[in-house]
Amino acid sequence: MLDKILEEYRRIWALNYASSLLGWDLETYMPEDDSQLRGEAIANISTVVRELTLSLADKLDKVRDEDLDDFGRGIVRVLRRSVRFYRAVPREITEELDRLASQSAVVWREARRRSDFKSFEPYLRRIVELEKEVADRLGYEGHPYDALVDLYEEGMTVSELDSLFNVLVPGLKKLLDRVIEDEYFPPTHPLEEQEYERSYMEKVNGELLKLLDIPQGSFRMDVSAHPFTVRISSKDVRITTRYEGRDFRATMFSVIHESGHALYELMIDPVYEMTPVGSGVSTGVHESQSRFWENVVGRSREFVRVVYPILKERLPFLRDYSEESVYKYFNVVRPSLIRVDSDELTYNFHIALRYEVEKGLIGGKLEVSELPTVWEDFMDKYLGVRPKNHAEGVLQDIHWSQGSFGYFPTYTLGNVISATLWSKLDGFSQKVEEWRVEEIKNFLRERVCKYGALYPPKLLLNKTLGEAYNPERLIQYLSHKFIDRD
Amino acid sequence: MLDKILEEYRRIWALNYASSLLGWDLETYMPEDDSQLRGEAIANISTVVRELTLSLADKLDKVRDEDLDDFGRGIVRVLRRSVRFYRAVPREITEELDRLASQSAVVWREARRRSDFKSFEPYLRRIVELEKEVADRLGYEGHPYDALVDLYEEGMTVSELDSLFNVLVPGLKKLLDRVIEDEYFPPTHPLEEQEYERSYMEKVNGELLKLLDIPQGSFRMDVSAHPFTVRISSKDVRITTRYEGRDFRATMFSVIHESGHALYELMIDPVYEMTPVGSGVSTGVHESQSRFWENVVGRSREFVRVVYPILKERLPFLRDYSEESVYKYFNVVRPSLIRVDSDELTYNFHIALRYEVEKGLIGGKLEVSELPTVWEDFMDKYLGVRPKNHAEGVLQDIHWSQGSFGYFPTYTLGNVISATLWSKLDGFSQKVEEWRVEEIKNFLRERVCKYGALYPPKLLLNKTLGEAYNPERLIQYLSHKFIDRD
Numbered sequence: 011m012l013d014k015i016l017e018e019y020r021r022i023w024a025l026n027y028a029s030s031l032l033g034w035d036l037e038t039y040m041p042e043d044d045s046q047l048r049g050e051a052i053a054n055i056s057t058v059v060r061e062l063t064l065s066l067a068d069k070l071d072k073v074r075d076e077d078l079d080d081f082g083r084g085i086v087r088v089l090r091r092s093v094r095f096y097r098a099v100p101r102e103i104t105e106e107l108d109r110l111a112s113q114s115a116v117v118w119r120e121a122r123r124r125s126d127f128k129s130f131e132p133y134l135r136r137i138v139e140l141e142k143e144v145a146d147r148l149g150y151e152g153h154p155y156d157a158l159v160d161l162y163e164e165g166m167t168v169s170e171l172d173s174l175f176n177v178l179v180p181g182l183k184k185l186l187d188r189v190i191e192d193e194y195f196p197p198t199h200p201l202e203e204q205e206y207e208r209s210y211m212e213k214v215n216g217e218l219l220k221l222l223d224i225p226q227g228s229f230r231m232d233v234s235a236h237p238f239t240v241r242i243s244s245k246d247v248r249i250t251t252r253y254e255g256r257d258f259r260a261t262m263f264s265v266i267h268e269s270g271h272a273l274y275e276l277m278i279d280p281v282y283e284m285t286p287v288g289s290g291v292s293t294g295v296h297e298s299q300s301r302f303w304e305n306v307v308g309r310s311r312e313f314v315r316v317v318y319p320i321l322k323e324r325l326p327f328l329r330d331y332s333e334e335s336v337y338k339y340f341n342v343v344r345p346s347l348i349r350v351d352s353d354e355l356t357y358n359f360h361i362a363l364r365y366e367v368e369k370g371l372i373g374g375k376l377e378v379s380e381l382p383t384v385w386e387d388f389m390d391k392y393l394g395v396r397p398k399n400h401a402e403g404v405l406q407d408i409h410w411s412q413g414s415f416g417y418f419p420t421y422t423l424g425n426v427i428s429a430t431l432w433s434k435l436d437g438f439s440q441k442v443e444e445w446r447v448e449e450i451k452n453f454l455r456e457r458v459c460k461y462g463a464l465y466p467p468k469l470l471l472n473k474t475l476g477e478a479y480n481p482e483r484l485i486q487y488l489s490h491k492f493i494d495r496d
Numbered sequence: 497m498l499d500k501i502l503e504e505y506r507r508i509w510a511l512n513y514a515s516s517l518l519g520w521d522l523e524t525y526m527p528e529d530d531s532q533l534r535g536e537a538i539a540n541i542s543t544v545v546r547e548l549t550l551s552l553a554d555k556l557d558k559v560r561d562e563d564l565d566d567f568g569r570g571i572v573r574v575l576r577r578s579v580r581f582y583r584a585v586p587r588e589i590t591e592e593l594d595r596l597a598s599q600s601a602v603v604w605r606e607a608r609r610r611s612d613f614k615s616f617e618p619y620l621r622r623i624v625e626l627e628k629e630v631a632d633r634l635g636y637e638g639h640p641y642d643a644l645v646d647l648y649e650e651g652m653t654v655s656e657l658d659s660l661f662n663v664l665v666p667g668l669k670k671l672l673d674r675v676i677e678d679e680y681f682p683p684t685h686p687l688e689e690q691e692y693e694r695s696y697m698e699k700v701n702g703e704l705l706k707l708l709d710i711p712q713g714s715f716r717m718d719v720s721a722h723p724f725t726v727r728i729s730s731k732d733v734r735i736t737t738r739y740e741g742r743d744f745r746a747t748m749f750s751v752i753h754e755s756g757h758a759l760y761e762l763m764i765d766p767v768y769e770m771t772p773v774g775s776g777v778s779t780g781v782h783e784s785q786s787r788f789w790e791n792v793v794g795r796s797r798e799f800v801r802v803v804y805p806i807l808k809e810r811l812p813f814l815r816d817y818s819e820e821s822v823y824k825y826f827n828v829v830r831p832s833l834i835r836v837d838s839d840e841l842t843y844n845f846h847i848a849l850r851y852e853v854e855k856g857l858i859g860g861k862l863e864v865s866e867l868p869t870v871w872e873d874f875m876d877k878y879l880g881v882r883p884k885n886h887a888e889g890v891l892q893d894i895h896w897s898q899g900s901f902g903y904f905p906t907y908t909l910g911n912v913i914s915a916t917l918w919s920k921l922d923g924f925s926q927k928v929e930e931w932r933v934e935e936i937k938n939f940l941r942e943r944v945c946k947y948g949a950l951y952p953p954k955l956l957l958n959k960t961l962g963e964a965y966n967p968e969r970l971i972q973y974l975s976h977k978f979i980d981r982d
Contacts (some may be wrong), residue, residue: 024540030515035517039525043713044732047513050770051729054510058544227529241536246530256498283533 012082015069015089016285022062023056023284030242037234038250053108060096067093080288082156082466086389088286098147098247107140111412118411125399134410135378138371141415145372155372158416162293163423164466168196170479172421173265174426177481183392185485186355189343189492196205197344201257204254204327208253214324215251215265222269222303222318223447228276237264238272239300243289244283258325259340262305268362270303271296273451277459291463291470293417294479297424298431299454305425306356306432306487307450309340312442345393347431355488356393358425363388364407364418372415423479429487430475498568501555501575503772508548509770511541516652517729524736539594546582553579565772571574577650584633593626597898611885614869617926620896620920621864624857625751626903631858641858644902648779649909650952654855656965657905660912661848663967669878671971672831672841675978681829685821687743688828689759694739700749700810701737708755708789709933714762723750725786726931727776730769734916744811745826749790756789757782759937777949777956779903780965784917785909791840791911792918792973793936795826798928799959829978832880833888834842841974842879844911848873850893850904858901909965915973916961917943 029052036048073086101444114133121130141158147159153168160166185314189195219231227245234250235367241247249268251261274290282288290296307313321336322328328336343353349360367384370376377382385404390396397403409417431454441449456473464470471478490496515538522534556579559572600619602680603708627644634643647653675681696759705717713731720736727733735754760776768774774912776782792800800823807822808814814822821879829839854871857860862870871890876882883889895903917940918924927935942959957964976982 021544024537025514025536025544028511028518028541031517031521032514035521039716039718041716041732041734042711043711044729047729047731047769050506050509051513054507055514058507058511062544087905225529226527230525230527230617232525243533244531245533246527248527270696284536322877381505480916 011069011073012078012085014086015066015073018066018069019060019085019089019286020284025059025062027242029055029059030240034240035240037230037236037238038315039312045277049112052454053105054106056108057068059099063089063092064096067097080166080464081285084287084462087466088463092286095148095161098149099144100147103140103147107137107144107413108141108397110137112205114411115408118155118405118408122401122405125405126402127400127404131378131407132413133383137413138378138415141378141413142374145317153373155369155416158368158372159419160416160418162416164292165468166294166419166423166479168373169367173363174422174479174481175365178422178426178484179362179392181481181485182355182358182488185488185492186343189355190345192493193342194495195492196338196341197342198386199335199339199342200340201259201331202255202342203256205256206257206258206325206327208255210324211253211258213259214258214262214321217316217320217324218262218265219269220322221272221445221447222266223451224269224272225276229272231265237268239268241272241273241275244275244278244288247275259364263308263340266308267300273303273454274299275457277451277455278462279460282462287463289462291461291465293420294423295427295458295470296469297421298427299424299458301424302431302454303429306428306443308440309354310491311337312439312440314340315443316445327436331426341492345395347389347395347397348406350406354425355492358422358484359392359420361393361418366419367420368415424483426479426484427471427485430471430477430480432473432487433483497555497559498564498571499557501552502571504548504555504771505571505575505772508545509774511545511548513728515545517539520726520728520734523722524718529962539591542590542594543587546587549578550576550582553583565951567771570773570948571771572919573952574949577770581634581647584635585630593623593630593899594736595624596626598846599816600897601787601894604894608887608891611887613886613890616891616897617864622730622866623896624901626859627899628860639855639859640903641855644854645856646902646907648902649779649905651954652780652909653966654859657851657855660908660965660967661851664844664849664908664912664970665878666972667967668841668844668974671974671978672829675829675841676831678691678979680825680981681978682826683830684822685825685828687817687822687825689742690712691742691810692742692744692813697739697744697747697808700744700748700807703750703806704751704811704919705755707806707931707933708752709758709937710755710758711762713883715758717751723754724956725754725761727758727761728763730761730774747959748854749794749826752794753786756786759789759940760785760922760945763937763941764948765946768948768950773949775948777947777951778953779906780909781913781944781953781956783907784913785910785944787910788914788917788940792914793928796925796928796977797823797839798925800826802931803928827978831881833875833883834892835879839865840911841978844908844970845878848878848906848907851908852936854901854904894941912965912967912970915962915970916957916966918973919969920961943979 032048032052038346040048056415066089070086075083075086078086110133114137117133118130121127142154145154150156156167159171183407215231230248230249232248232250233252235252236404237249239247239249239252249265249272251264253261274296278288314333318333318336331339341353343355345356346352349357350359363385366388367376367381371378382400382404386396389403434457435441435450435453458470461470464475468478517540518534522531526534552575556572557577561569561572564572589674600623604621607613628640628755631643637640644652645657669798701717714733716734718734719738721738723735723737725735734759737750737754739747760782764774800819804819804822817825827839829841830853831842832838835843838846850870852874853862853867853926857864868886868890872882875889898910920943921927921936921939944956947956951959954964
């Protein structure tokens with residue numbers, strides 16, 4: 011039965027493969043006039059995927075779990091999740107959400123430009139209504155938001171997220187206050203204003219890929235408006251970056267971040283290719299890999315030692331900056347308004363806010379109209395900054411216009427897991443400083459990557475790390491880095 | 497009923513759209529290690545297309561043709577052709593052909609490198625067997641080859657091709673002999689050896705695209721090992737070229753040739769998008785557009801007048817060559833061994849040979865083992881050249897390794913139709929010389945392009961040109977150009 015299921019699954023696999031390429035191309039090389047037809051094509055392929063998945067339902071119902079090994083159980087678990095989603099949420103709802111998402115993206119962009127929350131409000135209200143309906147149809151035990159966050163992080167709940175943020179927010183607040191008092195990590199750095207030549211940074215980024223030793227025959231890097239990673243197959247993983255021409259950290263860390271996502275996909279056991287467990291298990295675990303490489307490795311003092319000579323060779327203006335200064339540039343600490351520009355210490359406050367907002371909206375405790383006030387008060391209370399307008403406040407992220415409710419918390423889950431990985435990696439400092447990159451990669455492969463989606467994320471983390479989603483780990487890691495500084 | 501068919505067809509459209517992009521990416525940006533999985537993905541998508549097409553069969557059977565207008569009849573005709581193919585040719589055969597094609601491509605490449613026909617022979621023999629079976633299953637009235645050529649040129653038959661080549665071959669032979677005697681068009685030209693800087697030719701090619709006024713928002717050009725055109729949608733048509741670094745005609749005319757294919761797709765009436773009649777009607781008609789732009793326009797004296805100043809500005813070495821000399825460079829006439837390097841006068845001999853071989857193999861009158869001898873004798877007889885080895889003889893083309901039997905004749909059909917178009921375009925010389933490109937494009941749009949696949953090719957050509965596949969037109973055009981020279 012499982013063989014038959016896997017055989018039929020190959021069509022779904024092929025359609026997902028194609029959709030991934032369509033999405034990549036949309037952001038990189040597609041002629042602009044094709045955008046509407048591209049949307050049509052992607053939507054129609056989704057419909058076929060839905061139908062092919064539902065056509066597996068009977069076979070999946072008949073599978074006797076006790077006959078299965080881990081591989082079989084993983085396959086059945088992932089497919090049943092899809093079937094459950096398609097059974098619960100009718101095409102009409104996902105289609106309305108898709109249509110709304112593409113309209114809202116335009117409205118949101120314009121609203122942000124004009125800093126005008128009112129024009130976006132009715133769209134957001136309708137999206138929240140639909141997301142609530144999705145949650146109701148999917149069902150939940152505790153909180154309706156559970157149903158949504160589970161779509162990104164299998165098994166995650168409001169109850170667990172509440173416990174996590176209840177530890178994290180006060181803990182990080184204390185840390186942040188001390189770090190600011192210490193004044194070792196500066197709130198600004200002259201390199202933030204320094205312009206660079208694109209061709210130089212292209213070379214630096216090429217060197218970073220070499221450092222990470224990404225298999226070149228299965229990988230490529232291109233340019234897009236917003237950096238992203240896409241897995242097309244285990245032999246075709248692509249990242250993008252962008253060149254803003256100023257503040258070279260941005261492109262550099264986007265490359266390391268996306269490479270982290272890419273390495274996850276590239277290190278999944280190739281025997282899972284063309285099966286439902288062949289890609290990363292959850293958004294949070296995925297983010298743990300990108301954050302591990304970007305922050306834990308990339309912004310470490312040891313990595314700066316490795317990368318400084320490379321940077322100095324390629325970027326003439328670095329002659330005026332010491333290794334120590336570059337380390338501080340990579341680790342400016344400054345409570346600020348924009349999530350994507352924030353540092354390791356303040357980042358999770360941005361997420362805590364968004365989590366509270368999403369939980370409130372989906373749970374019916376918060377109205378869309380109250381959002382700006384909630385936003386401003388939170389920023390003021392925790393980071394001591396107040397948005398002057400909606401563009402640098404509630405309108406800054408694209409996620410809600412896309413109906414991605416439940417996504418934001420996984421950024422913090424990723425940070426927490428990346429810190430847990432750090433705590434479990436013996437000889438981290440030495441491995442980074444001597445750049446024994448294969449050892450670091452092997453550690454991640456064995457603890458996370460190779461399993462693909464074989465086990466649900468929490469089970470996986472408990473199995474391989476002995477714990478999952480432990481907020482103390484993030485506090486420990488950040489204390490070690492920003493307070494102890496050893 | 498038709499609405500329902502069209503609605504369901506959108507899924508097939510989306511899968512074809514995706515397959516086109518997968519194919520394009522395979523030749524341009526795909527990381528090399530993914531090639532096997534790419535093959536799997538494409539094959540699986542083909543399977544879904546087959547099933548979705550067959551699922552339309554009942555509805556198509558029920559459609560009453562007398563209720564339909566031209567649009568409806570076109571839709572039903574094209575879909576019924578697909579259904580007929582899938583019903584007649586079981587998956588096992590197409591899958592074996594696909595597998596064999598990917599193996600044979602490797603074997604053929606190696607065989608060509610070593611000029612070793614024997615190692616390719618067993619593969620070719622099996623491919624011919626399978627092609628014969630396809631022909632038998634599809635059925636035919638006259639000759640089994642009819643069934644195969646119809647897959648590329650709907651309605652074309654051996655009987656019609658025989659008549660055509662029986663006029664063309666002796667007519668062209670007479671012409672060729674006179675042109676060689678005349679000595680106006682040289683057999684070689686020093687520019688064939690001239691090296692160029694790639695960046696210069698990239699600029700020239702950019703200028704060519706501007707000259708052709710291709711809508712930039714729906715088009716792109718990339719680099720691949722072999723130039724090709726792909727239509728992804730009416731708003732996304734892509735061509736490729738390559739830069740060999742020597743003999744700049746090659747990249748220049750590949751760009752014009754592929755742009756001709758691209759313009760065809762871009763000029764199809766956009767109301768046909770997402771329907772079965774939304775792309776070019778046949779391989780021969782498609783080739784008429786590429787050849788019209790490449791040869792009839794691009795190698796004309798008038799076009800040289802237009803393009804010479806552009807070339808001279810970009811290519812420093814052209815200072816030593818007059819406009820007249822460049823015209824001769826574009827029109828070197830030299831009986832030679834390799835089809836793809838041959839000129840307008842000798843090209844169709846290469847096709848006539850391949851047509852005779854394919855007809856013989858499929859009709860059972862010729863054995864694969866006899867191929868080299870037949871090949872060498874034909875070349876000797878018509879072009880007075882004899883291959884010294886199989887690499888420059890029977891092994892030169894990839895087509896047969898891919899099972900593309902029936903394709904070759906459409907190159908000559910394209911030449912014939914392009915000459916017919918030339919004969920019907922009033923004021924051709926003036927339009928080209930004054931570069932009234934929109935008038936030329938409008939002519940092609942009205943006579944060919946806008947219809948998409950609405951009518952079968954022969955009906956279309958008779959409707960809009962008053963004649964179809966008339967070999968005399970090609971002889972007239974070539975006489976005018978190479979003998980009259982006015």
